[in-house]
Amino acid sequence: MNLEASHLGCERGxxxxxxxxxVSLRGGELLRVAGPNGSGKTSxxxxxxxxxxxxxxxxxxxxxEIRRLREEYSKQLVYIGHAAxxxxxxxxxxxxxxxxxxxxxxxxxxQIQQALDSFELxxxxxxxxxxxxxxxxxxARLVVSDSLPLWLLDxxxxxxxxxxxxxxxxxxxxxVARGGAVVFTTHQDTRVRASRVIDLDA
Amino acid sequence: MTAQSVKWxxxxxxxxxxxxxxxxxxxCGAAAAVLCAAGLYIGLFVAPTDAQQGEAYRIIFIHVPxxxxxxxIYVVMAFWAAIGxxxxxxxxxxxxxxxxxxxxxxxxxxxxxxxxxxKPTWGTWWVWDARLKSELILLFLYLGFMALQAAIDDRxxxxxxxxxxxxxxxxxxxxxxYSVQWWNTLHQGASVSLTRAPSMAATMLTGMLVMALAFxxxxxxxxxxxxxxxxxxxR
Amino acid sequence: xxxxxxxxxxxxLLVAWRRRSDVATALLFFVIVTSLFPLGxxxxxxxxxxxxxxxxxxxxxxxxxxxxGRLFAADHADGTLEQLLxxxxxxxxxxxxxxxxxxxxxxxxxxxxAPLIALQYDLAAPLYPVLALSLLLGTPVLSLIGAIxxxxxxxxxxxxxxxxxxxxxxxxPVLIMGAGSVDMAAAGLAPDGQLLLLAALLIVAAAFTPxxxxxxxxxxxx
Numbered sequence: 054m055n056l057e058a059s060h061l062g063c064e065r066g067x068x069x070x071x072x073x074x075x076v077s078l079r080g081g082e083l084l085r086v087a088g089p090n091g092s093g094k095t096s097x098x099x100x101x102x103x104x105x106x107x108x109x110x111x112x113x114x115x116x117x118e119i120r121r122l123r124e125e126y127s128k129q130l131v132y133i134g135h136a137a138x139x140x141x142x143x144x145x146x147x148x149x150x151x152x153x154x155x156x157x158x159x160x161x162x163x164q165i166q167q168a169l170d171s172f173e174l175x176x177x178x179x180x181x182x183x184x185x186x187x188x189x190x191x192x193a194r195l196v197v198s199d200s201l202p203l204w205l206l207d208x209x210x211x212x213x214x215x216x217x218x219x220x221x222x223x224x225x226x227x228x229v230a231r232g233g234a235v236v237f238t239t240h241q242d243t244r245v246r247a248s249r250v251i252d253l254d255a
Numbered sequence: 256m257t258a259q260s261v262k263w264x265x266x267x268x269x270x271x272x273x274x275x276x277x278x279x280x281x282x283c284g285a286a287a288a289v290l291c292a293a294g295l296y297i298g299l300f301v302a303p304t305d306a307q308q309g310e311a312y313r314i315i316f317i318h319v320p321x322x323x324x325x326x327x328i329y330v331v332m333a334f335w336a337a338i339g340x341x342x343x344x345x346x347x348x349x350x351x352x353x354x355x356x357x358x359x360x361x362x363x364x365x366x367x368x369x370x371x372x373x374k375p376t377w378g379t380w381w382v383w384d385a386r387l388k389s390e391l392i393l394l395f396l397y398l399g400f401m402a403l404q405a406a407i408d409d410r411x412x413x414x415x416x417x418x419x420x421x422x423x424x425x426x427x428x429x430x431x432x433y434s435v436q437w438w439n440t441l442h443q444g445a446s447v448s449l450t451r452a453p454s455m456a457a458t459m460l461t462g463m464l465v466m467a468l469a470f471x472x473x474x475x476x477x478x479x480x481x482x483x484x485x486x487x488x489x490r
Numbered sequence: 491x492x493x494x495x496x497x498x499x500x501x502x503l504l505v506a507w508r509r510r511s512d513v514a515t516a517l518l519f520f521v522i523v524t525s526l527f528p529l530g531x532x533x534x535x536x537x538x539x540x541x542x543x544x545x546x547x548x549x550x551x552x553x554x555x556x557x558x559g560r561l562f563a564a565d566h567a568d569g570t571l572e573q574l575l576x577x578x579x580x581x582x583x584x585x586x587x588x589x590x591x592x593x594x595x596x597x598x599x600x601x602x603x604a605p606l607i608a609l610q611y612d613l614a615a616p617l618y619p620v621l622a623l624s625l626l627l628g629t630p631v632l633s634l635i636g637a638i639x640x641x642x643x644x645x646x647x648x649x650x651x652x653x654x655x656x657x658x659x660x661x662x663p664v665l666i667m668g669a670g671s672v673d674m675a676a677a678g679l680a681p682d683g684q685l686l687l688l689a690a691l692l693i694v695a696a697a698f699t700p701x702x703x704x705x706x707x708x709x710x711x712x
Contacts (some may be wrong), residue, residue, distance in 0.1 A: 066409070103712050104572060128578040136569025140501070144510040145503075154497040157578030179509075395659040402655055406646045415709045418640045420656060423638055423702055427660050430691075434663035438670060 054080050054129070054202045055115055056101070056234065063096050064110035064120055070096055071253055072109070080202065080232040083225070085239065088253030094238040095124070095135065095207055100133040101236060102205050128157050130203040131194060135211075137187050140178035145190040148179060152194050160197050168196035172217065188212045195224045204228060206237040264400035267344045269486040274488075276479040290469035297462035315459075318368035320467035321361045322386060325393055327429070328358035328474060332400075333425035336418035345489070346482075347416035351421060352404060353481035357474050359397035365390050385436040391452075392431050396424045410489065494579040495587040502591035505564075512560065520553040524607045531625040542611035543672035549607075550600045550625060551661055552630060558598040558636040558657070559650055561588060564706070566644050575594035579627065584672055589630075589637045589703065597629030598686050619683070627688040628668040634699040635660050641706035647669050654663070664691060 055077070062072040070093030071215050072183045086094045101112055103126060114118045119126045139148040146165055153160045155190055170190040171177070179187060184242040192209060204225070210218050298316030332354040339347035369387045400417050407413035506513050527545050528538055539684035565571035574584050604625050605618050613621065639657035643649050 102576060124578055124580055130576070132572070132576055134569060134572060136572070138569035138573050140505055140570060141568065142505050143501070147504070151497055151501050152573060155494055155573060155577040155579070155584075157494075173511060185712045272529065324611075354552055392659045392662055395655065398658040399659065406643070406648055406652055409712075412709055412712060419638075419702065419706055419709060420642060423660070426698075431659070434666040437556070438666045483507060484571045 054234065056203060057113045057116075058110065059099060059113070060110035061097070061107045061112070063093055063100060063105075064108045064115075065096060066239045069205050074110070074251070076249075076251060077174075077223060078203075078236065080234055081229055082234050082248045083229045084234070084236045085250045086236065086253065087238070089157060092253040097238065097251075098132070098134070098205050098207050102130060104128065104132075113136065126127055129201055130205060131156065131198045131201050132205045132207075133191055133209065134207045137179075138186065139179045139193055140195035141205070142178060144176050144178055145174045145193070146176055148190060149193055149197075153197060153224075156198075156201070158197060158200065164197055168193040171196055171220065183215060185212050185217070189217050192221055192241060193219070195228075199231065199233070202233050204233060204235040204237075206235065208239055209237055236243060265343075267346050269346050269349070269489070273483055273486050275294070276483050279481040280476045280483075280490055283472040283479070287469050288474055290427060290465055290472060291398035294462055294466035295468050297465060302458045302462050314368050315380055316462050316466050318468050321368065322365040322390060323467050324470045324474060325358055325362040325365050325390060327471075328354050328361065329393060329396070329428065330419075330425060333421045336421040340415060340418045345414070346486075348418060348436060349485040350478070351418060351480050352414065353478045353485060354474075355401050355404075356478050356481070359394060359401065361392055361470065361474075362394040362397060366394065383400055385439040387434070388434045388439070389428075389433045392435070393428065396428070398420050400424070438459075491579050491583050491694060493579060495583055495590075497593070498584060498587040499591045502588065503594065504580070513595050513599075516553050516557040516596055517603065519556060520549050520600055520603065521607065523549040523552065525610065538611045539613060540676075542608060542613045543617075543669045545611070546607055546621065547625075547628075547665055547669040547672075548606055550597075550604070550629060551658075551665060553600060554596055554629060554632040554636060555654055555657060555661075556650075557592070557630075557694050558633075558640045558653060560645055561637055561640045561669065563640075563649075566711075571644075571707070572711060575707060581707065582700035584699040585637065585641075585703035585707065586634075588592075589633045589700070591631040592637065593630045597633055600629060601625045614676065616710075617672055617675050620681050621672050622685045623685060624671045624681075624695075625666040627685065627692050628664045631664050631688075631692050631695045632661060634663075634695045634703075637703045638699060638706055641703050641710055644707075644710040664688070666690065 054138075056079075057077040059075045061074040063070045073098070076084065086097055088094050096105060100107045103112070103123075106120075114122060114126050114129070138152075139145070140151075143151070146169060149165050150160070150162075151166060169190075172193045173189055174182075174186060174193065179190060181188065188211065192213075195204065198204065206225075209221050209225075213221065225237070229235055298313055300318075302313070308448065332351045335347045335350040335354070338344065339351060366387065369390065400420055403420055404413045404417040407416060514647060524545055527541065531537060531541070565574065575581060577584055601622055604621055608618060608621055636653075636657050639660075641652045642656065643653045645653060667684045667688045671681035671688065674683040674684060
């Protein structure tokens, strides 16, 4: 598996966030995108997962442009963005099950329960959970996503306490060790050493 | 890529199109003035007085060409919108945005002149009642397009959203037209014959065609001037 | 594909159920609007009978339009819309599923309540099935076309009014055919033509609008 971004340029609201950015990623690699707020980290991640079209350049997966691949490409990745991406009125378990079905993953109720347990989440409607718990409910998806080669995570450590943060680090580590690729953005210091770093501040 | 296709995309660049647009606009503007004068002359002086309506019918020389243009411009707008979405060229989107106000203007003129004149008692012009209602809906389609583009701050999203709306609209326009026409037959009575085309004196038809051509030249001129403004705005 | 579609319909129904009051208000709007007309126009039976199909249809249209705002806005706000765009199923299927869920929650109740409303207007008994059938065929089209508008106006200020401006012109054929079918039946003529046209509109809408909705969503989420 092979993600290749060539000569990406991004313009938002009249500002050029970055231009002529090229990066390629293979299995077993961990890419960290660094940069201050507003430098385009989220935009880059969204371009890589196909939600946003770059102003110039293209992203290719296995040689084919992701624009042409559409669902074929989406099937192979999990994207966790800033937003909670859970329905407040449903429980964490229900949300996770839906996310898996939409992502084409077959998971048993036991696996879902395991995922939630590892993040210590109760089976309550999400609106009754705290901010940190909500974040954990979203990240629980990573536990069942080991079959997806590409993980794109926007600020995965935000709003997490130390224990949950360590768990996420382990999950990322494990995924990379298994041959998956992870791209993540973060402000915080992390013990996970990235194979590569893109600094959008430069 | 053939030499032909390269040439088209050369003009798709706003910078190269800017001067070309200016030249075309000037010529079309002049043509519009001449044709308009000719058309009005035919309409007001040459065409014979109508047996039933007297002189008042002459407003059709504005109403009918305006109605034709309003629909023609919508189709052209949708065409540029489709090109813009398919090839991702900014100039195509600008053309679509520039056409809308002119199209809306002609729709409004058609409505206004039509309501002055569309008297239901004039037997051979029944079909225009359905058209007036369709024109009203067409006006809303234009206004919706303009409102949508105005409401979105992000230029790119505004262009593409408007383009999609224009395409959805153009598919619906025939459906709307025929459903309104059907509604008209139901409510105005079955004695009206819609299949027989009203017969018109040759000069009346000529007058309307000349005016239509005049409006067309005007539309091209005004649209290209607007495109030039858009090019400058978006540099 | 069906798995994901079913998942979304169930999800939306579940969310609607847990927010029952939101759904009920749209229905209540339909009932209130139709009850206002006799108050405003006068209770003369002949007059009411003749305006009934039009009034009921217009009220259904407006009620449907009011609920369109909820179609994608909630998903957009909590971030689930992005995940829908990244789903492993074609976005058109997802869009169709959302429209279906919307119809089940906002359109189908109207079909079921319409006969009660028609009672207020003293509509002749043989017209009830025609009215119900016309609404049954027409309201899904309203949901489908409305979804395009909802997707285009996602997150915009002045959203609701702008949505109405965009969507109402496109609703006109459905309104004409729907109310027209009942009018034809009231005049003693067979409403088959209009009902078949409504069915045709439904089929065409079901075939083509999902892709337009998907395109609109992609444009709006960027």
